[in-house]
Amino acid sequence: MSKTRTITIANRGGATYEVDARRPLLDTLTEQGLDLPYGCKYGGCITCAAKLTDGQIDQRRQVALNNRQLGDGYVLMCVARAVTDCTFEIGVESHDRLYRNPFLDPLQPHELKADIATPKDP
Ligand code: FES
Numbered sequence: 001m002s003k004t005r006t007i008t009i010a011n012r013g014g015a016t017y018e019v020d021a022r023r024p025l026l027d028t029l030t031e032q033g034l035d036l037p038y039g040c041k042y043g044g045c046i047t048c049a050a051k052l053t054d055g056q057i058d059q060r061r062q063v064a065l066n067n068r069q070l071g072d073g074y075v076l077m078c079v080a081r082a083v084t085d086c087t088f089e090i091g092v093e094s095h096d097r098l099y100r101n102p103f104l105d106p107l108q109p110h111e112l113k114a115d116i117a118t119p120k121d122p
């Protein structure tokens with residue numbers, strides 16, 4: 001099976017990039033000139049989060065996203081590999097649901113315990 005995947009960036013005019021499925025998306029996309037934010041580059045800081053709107057990724061190495069953020073489609077591009085062709089929204093404009101606003105969206109009593117992510121195999 002081909003190890004090349006097509007990545008579409010929905011909020012950059014639908015620009016497409018061919019990436020090596022074995023390498024982190026952050027590395028392969030920035031090498032091709034896409035401007036992506038990043039910090040730690042080991043899956044620990046959330047700076048590089050993008051929103052996956054279509055496709056499947058493998059981000060088993062991520063340690064920073066909780067289950068709510070994973071459920072909302074967030075992907076840490078520095079550790080994620082593309083399993084299939086994927087579509088993303090990138091940059092801060094994709095972070096609308098990344099952080100909870102405690103005034104608009106207060107925690108429910110059952111959510112006060114830590115929400116530790118439970119990674120799943122792709
Ligand atoms: S750069 Fe820190 S989590 Fe990706």
